[in-house]
Amino acid sequence: MPGKNSTRNAPGPGRVWSLEDIQQLLDLLAGREITEFEMEQQGVKIRIRRGDVHVADPTSANGYAPATAPVMVTPSLAPPGVAVPAPTPATGTPEPAVESTEGLHIMKSPIVGTFYAAPAPSAPPFVKVGDTVQVGQVLCIIEAMKLMNELEAEVAGEIVRTYVENGQPVEYGQSLFAIEPSHKK
Amino acid sequence: MAPGSTNRKIDKLIHLLVKNATVVVPGPKIASEIGVTRSTVWTWIEKLRSLGVEIRGVPAAGYRLVNIPDLLAPSLVRPELGEPEIGHNILHYFRTESTNDVALKLAAEGAAHGTVVVAEEQTAGRGRLGRAWYSEKSSGIYMSVILRPPLSPAAAPVLTLMAGVAVHQAITSTTGLAVDIRWPNDLLVNRKKVCGILTEMNAELDRLHAVVLGIGINVNHTQMPAELRAIASSLRLEAHRTVSRVQLLVALLRELERHYHLLLKDGNTAITERWAAASTFARGKRVRVVNAAGEMLATTAGLDPSGALRIRRDDGREESLVAGEVVEVKVETASVQRPRPA
Numbered sequence A: 001m002p003g004k005n006s007t008r009n010a011p012g013p014g015r016v017w018s019l020e021d022i023q024q025l026l027d028l029l030a031g032r033e034i035t036e037f038e039m040e041q042q043g044v045k046i047r048i049r050r051g052d053v054h055v056a057d058p059t060s061a062n063g064y065a066p067a068t069a070p071v072m073v074t075p076s077l078a079p080p081g082v083a084v085p086a087p088t089p090a091t092g093t094p095e096p097a098v099e100s101t102e103g104l105h106i107m108k109s110p111i112v113g114t115f116y117a118a119p120a121p122s123a124p125p126f127v128k129v130g131d132t133v134q135v136g137q138v139l140c141i142i143e144a145m146k147l148m149n150e151l152e153a154e155v156a157g158e159i160v161r162t163y164v165e166n167g168q169p170v171e172y173g174q175s176l177f178a179i180e181p182s183h184k185k
Numbered sequence B: 001m002a003p004g005s006t007n008r009k010i011d012k013l014i015h016l017l018v019k020n021a022t023v024v025v026p027g028p029k030i031a032s033e034i035g036v037t038r039s040t041v042w043t044w045i046e047k048l049r050s051l052g053v054e055i056r057g058v059p060a061a062g063y064r065l066v067n068i069p070d071l072l073a074p075s076l077v078r079p080e081l082g083e084p085e086i087g088h089n090i091l092h093y094f095r096t097e098s099t100n101d102v103a104l105k106l107a108a109e110g111a112a113h114g115t116v117v118v119a120e121e122q123t124a125g126r127g128r129l130g131r132a133w134y135s136e137k138s139s140g141i142y143m144s145v146i147l148r149p150p151l152s153p154a155a156a157p158v159l160t161l162m163a164g165v166a167v168h169q170a171i172t173s174t175t176g177l178a179v180d181i182r183w184p185n186d187l188l189v190n191r192k193k194v195c196g197i198l199t200e201m202n203a204e205l206d207r208l209h210a211v212v213l214g215i216g217i218n219v220n221h222t223q224m225p226a227e228l229r230a231i232a233s234s235l236r237l238e239a240h241r242t243v244s245r246v247q248l249l250v251a252l253l254r255e256l257e258r259h260y261h262l263l264l265k266d267g268n269t270a271i272t273e274r275w276a277a278a279s280t281f282a283r284g285k286r287v288r289v290v291n292a293a294g295e296m297l298a299t300t301a302g303l304d305p306s307g308a309l310r311i312r313r314d315d316g317r318e319e320s321l322v323a324g325e326v327v328e329v330k331v332e333t334a335s336v337q338r339p340r341p342a
Helices: A019-029 B008-019 B027-034 B038-050 B074-080 B099-108 B158-175 B235-239 B245-266 B268-278 B331-337
Strands: A036-041 A044-049 A105-108 A113-116 A138-144 A147-152 A157-162 A175-181 B055-058 B062-065 B089-093 B115-119 B140-147 B179-182 B186-189 B192-204 B207-218 B283-291 B294-303 B309-313 B318-321 B325-328
Touching (some): B008 B038, B008 B062, B008 B074, B027 B038, B038 B055, B089 B099, B099 B140, B099 B192, B099 B207, B140 B245, B158 B179, B158 B245, B158 B268, B179 B268, B192 B235, B207 B245
Parallel strands (some): B089 B115
Antiparallel strands (some): A036 A044, A105 A175, A113 A138, A138 A147, A157 A175, B055 B062, B115 B140, B140 B207, B186 B192, B192 B207, B283 B294, B283 B325
């Protein structure tokens, strides 16, 4: 997200995100009518969401209107406020602040719903870490309102990480799997 | 394009018999009109008879249809629809494993929006999470519709409510039965399930390729299997009369067409308002919520604009239910089953 959103001190190649950077970003977004912000740079993903929005206005056709009360979308979601899905920078440790996903293909959820790792409760999971997958191979099912979305691998490669557990609620755009592409050098 | 689907010439045979329903049609005339041999005509007549179509054979004269058959034949359904998007092309199977599997495969091969797959019998009818759907021969409607809506994947789930409302309208207008909708889209008559809808989507993060609406309706089953009797029924069992499957399928395709366009034109509320008007589950219903996280008791409190069910927990907190099932809890037993404090 270069250009408009970047400031002079913004993290770039060779620099990782610090707490200050995130604070700066929050300040930038504060007071604007932005309820959700997501960016990915150098394999680092930041997502910021405000907790008191997204309330249904029953009079509007498809739209959302400002909230009168907080809404829990699904149980066991993170509390309202700032959500940084990747591990947050630990204070006082010089280790890389955020786990790198560079070079990996991240499969994300296209809908808000429930994640199923297997086609049926008694069946083995579609895939597990270490499996090699082909393009189009089914990785999981996301269900919303009895709409079953079989998520297919967008690249061929090896599943190197899974981010969610069977039965867990997932958000739109939430990372589900990391695939190391097989064509990658 | 669709291996295993009914030979279009059988469809022609049905059409020919229906068109000449009161007269005896000579075998050679049938054979020449549809372009097959007389022995093939005989084989197909036998096949139709095995599906319950009453055809009288008149020696040395020909065949006569005794009753208009209740087969879901495209030649009987398609002319009733005008120029629709949904049902412009109907593929009929006497028997297939699962109409959703057929439709998903056709969709992957590029089948057009509105293509309908219908079967007299499914040998592996599917429900949610690997469950089976009981699909007795020539008794139900087993149908899948391929949709390619101009919606994002995230906006697609409301299509499941749209389908529920359309089936509700079709059953109500065809049978006069009082039909209820259990969130998101089970159709109930006298608290028993008469229709289930399994919707499957093929999509990438921001691009929807196809949605397949799989609709199974128990129409003329004279009895349900013992293990289902307490929770499922058929329209015939509840209405105490036979229901025309052809008439119901025509009504259903029309309602799907109508509600699909309502959704695209007027947005989600066009559907959620109709859903709420048709369902006793919309508000104030005491339910047990069953999802992957476990079970809890709650009271329903309307739909949000996406179609998610608002539920109020016993601790007063409200939330939107996106996935899972709700089961009605009889109020007397609810007080007994109320969870103890942890």
